[in-house]
Amino acid sequence: MIRQLVFICVGIVLVVGRPDASSRILGGQVVAHGDIPYQASLQYWNTTFHFAGGVLLNTRWVLSTAKGVFGRAGNSINVILGTNRLDIPFGNRQSDQIRTHPLYDQSIHANDVAVIRTAAVIAFSVIISPMTLATHFINDGVTAQVSGWGAVNEDKTGESVVLRRVAVTTGPCVNTEFMTFNSANHFCAGAPTNDTRPLVGICTRDVGGPLVLDNLLIGIPFHHDPRACGQFLDGYMRISSYRAWILGNIPV
Ligand SMILES: *[C@@H]1O[C@H](CO)[C@@H](O)[C@H](O)[C@H]1NC(C)=O
Numbered sequence: 418m419i420r421q422l423v424f425i426c427v428g429i430v431l432v433v434g435r436p437d438a439s440s441r442i443l444g445g446q447v448v449a450h451g452d453i454p455y456q457a458s459l460q461y462w463n464t465t466f467h468f469a470g471g472v473l474l475n476t477r478w479v480l481s482t483a484k485g486v487f488g489r490a491g492n493s494i495n496v497i498l499g500t501n502r503l504d505i506p507f508g509n510r511q512s513d514q515i516r517t518h519p520l521y522d523q524s525i526h527a528n529d530v531a532v533i534r535t536a537a538v539i540a541f542s543v544i545i546s547p548m549t550l551a552t553h554f555i556n557d558g559v560t561a562q563v564s565g566w567g568a569v570n571e572d573k574t575g576e577s578v579v580l581r582r583v584a585v586t587t588g589p590c591v592n593t594e595f596m597t598f599n600s601a602n603h604f605c606a607g608a609p610t611n612d613t614r615p616l617v618g619i620c621t622r623d624v625g626g627p628l629v630l631d632n633l634l635i636g637i638p639f640h641h642d643p644r645a646c647g648q649f650l651d652g653y654m655r656i657s658s659y660r661a662w663i664l665g666n667i668p669v
């Protein structure tokens with residue numbers, strides 16, 4: 418009986434405390450079909466599980482974080498392109514090769530980048546086209562756009578079947594017990610001030626997607642605080658630092 422009461426009380430707190438999903442990616446808006454033609458959804462082959470975002474770079478390769486693909490068979494990824502919705506049928510593209518950054522270190526989230534090759538050549542169209550890598554170092558105070566199908570709630574729940582985007586502003590990284598940032602390889606971005614409301618940023622399964630400024634890829638999100646989304650600025654891999662490795666590993 419007490420146990421049931423506890424569950425009921427917790428349930429009431431969760432329902433009452435649930436933030437308004439429409440205001441939260443966190444804080445984002447729905448992306449129209451074709452508006453982000455370089456956005457990929459990465460799923461495990463033989464499943465429909467979206468585990469990360471990706472960014473189309475040329476006719477064979479997409480960029481993502483290493484975490485979701487490290488150690489997996491080269492043909493075990495399904496690269497989804499050309500859709501803003503994961504709930505309606507889309508074309509499957511099986512991978513045939515994965516290259517993870519040689520200095521990727523899972524324990525400290527270092528060099529968390531990987532490139533994935535599709536077995537078949539990708540034909541570009543109005544809804545499928547590649548993104549260019551930025552060369553310049555990103556400082557604090559820059560506002561750019563990130564997109565993904567990740568969770569829409571602070572508590573990491575609420576998968577979005579429709580692609581969402583949000584504008585985030587770069588600012589100082591805050592180290593936590595879970596993550597120590599270094600500015601040579603990372604930068605951070607989120608809500609433009611220290612205000613925690615409204616919550617803005619990435620959440621579970623937005624990692625690996627595009628952060629774009631002036632039609633150039635400047636970062637890919639790789640880290641949000643594991644306890645809750647939107648509490649700190651999120652961590653992004655700094656594309657200018659990985660550009661040479663990426664370009665050297667996406668031969669067509
Ligand atoms: C997909 O499933 C089939 C049938 O179970 C299996 O033979 C194949 O190895 C799987 N492919 C991958 C990449 O996991």
Ligand SMILES: *[C@@H]1O[C@H](CO)[C@@H](O)[C@H](O)[C@H]1NC(C)=O
Binds near residue numbers: 609610611
């Ligand atoms: C955010 O918080 C940090 C640490 O408390 C502080 O140094 C910084 O000035 C704050 N920034 C803004 C924009 O309020």
